[in-house]
Amino acid sequence: MVEEMRAKWCEDLEELLQCPVCFERPESPVKQCERGHHICNVCKDLITECPLCKCRFSNARSYLAEELSIKLDDIKLSLLHPMHSLNNRGRNSVGSQTETNVVIAKNGSKITKRAPPEAPKGKFPCRIGTCVETLPHGRMIPHIRFYHKNKFHESNCTSENMYQQVWEMEYYKNVKYDLAIRVAEMGLFFMHIKIDDNGDLFGVVQIVGTNYIGKEFNYELKIMSSQRISIFKDKVCSCVTSPMSLFENIDCLSINHKDMTRMIAGSDTFTCIMILTRLP
Numbered sequence: 001m002v003e004e005m006r007a008k009w010c011e012d013l014e015e016l017l018q019c020p021v022c023f024e025r026p027e028s029p030v031k032q033c034e035r036g037h038h039i040c041n042v043c044k045d046l047i048t049e050c051p052l053c054k055c056r057f058s059n060a061r062s063y064l065a066e067e068l069s070i071k072l073d074d075i076k077l078s079l080l081h082p083m084h085s086l087n088n089r090g091r092n093s094v095g096s097q098t099e100t101n102v103v104i105a106k107n108g109s110k111i112t113k114r115a116p117p118e119a120p121k122g123k124f125p126c127r128i129g130t131c132v133e134t135l136p137h138g139r140m141i142p143h144i145r146f147y148h149k150n151k152f153h154e155s156n157c158t159s160e161n162m163y164q165q166v167w168e169m170e171y172y173k174n175v176k177y178d179l180a181i182r183v184a185e186m187g188l189f190f191m192h193i194k195i196d197d198n199g200d201l202f203g204v205v206q207i208v209g210t211n212y213i214g215k216e217f218n219y220e221l222k223i224m225s226s227q228r229i230s231i232f233k234d235k236v237c238s239c240v241t242s243p244m245s246l247f248e249n250i251d252c253l254s255i256n257h258k259d260m261t262r263m264i265a266g267s268d269t270f271t272c273i274m275i276l277t278r279l280p
């Protein structure tokens with residue numbers, strides 16, 4: 001348990017420090033935007049505005065990022081291998097030890113605040129559109145923020161252990177709606193709604209995490225119009241399984257085109273409601 005928390009701290013520190021463009025740990029000099037978001041020196045020359053806030057870059061350096069970048073390997077070593085000889089030496093040096101604790105304390109309070117399930121290990125596929133990235137959980141959020149910004153929703157629970165979101169969607173043949181939803185207290189999810197060549201509709205919600213973590217969650221998809229409603233409820237499964245294979249096996253929400261035509265009743269839109277519930 002303690003080991004897992006330490007590993008999580010290491011991942012969080014890497015995530016905090018990484019460049020939002022290339023996701024690498026930046027080397028000195030590290031530049032920052034007018035609002036203080038840092039970026040690596042290589043990527044700064046490739047883009048003109050901050051990918052996180054669209055501000056311009058200033059000439060100020062981020063000395064904190066530079067220092068932390070240099071010390072991070074030692075910090076990780078002391079967290080993951082406390083008995084390592086380097087740490088025994090470090091224990092005599094009050095200065096470096098104090099600094100380590102400050103960083104962890106800051107980060108620790110951030111973890112307590114959002115308290116989602118423990119971060120899963122391993123890599124997960126990004127399931128937005130035709131994206132082929134496979135990334136560790138900690139890097140998926142910056143990736144989606146940067147590359148799939150218009151398909152990304154970030155929010156908190158709408159009530160205790162529950163998150164609900166409503167979309168108005170257009171009904172056309174051969175379309176796919178992929179969305180990434182990050183609920184601070186729950187984690188990161190993909191929602192896929194697909195309408196095939198026949199007009200049959202399929203839908204599923206997946207978690208960026210393992211099936212084991214997914215078991216903590218139920219999702220409900222409601223497809224409705226003023227005329228009709230269709231409801232599907234299931235456990236959330238891992239995004240490691242391709243949504244296409246779930247659609248093929250009808251292991252998901254499924255409404256055939258005749259029912260969809262009756263539902264939309266001459267209009268070309270329907271309402272999609274997603275409810276995520278975290279089980280006690």
Ligand SMILES: [Zn+2]
Pocket residue numbers: 019020021022023024039040041042043044
């Ligand atoms: Zn970079």
Ligand SMILES: [Zn+2]
Pocket residue numbers: 033034035036037050051052053054055
């Ligand atoms: Zn910025």
Ligand SMILES: [Zn+2]
Pocket residue numbers: 126127128131132133143144147148
């Ligand atoms: Zn992607």
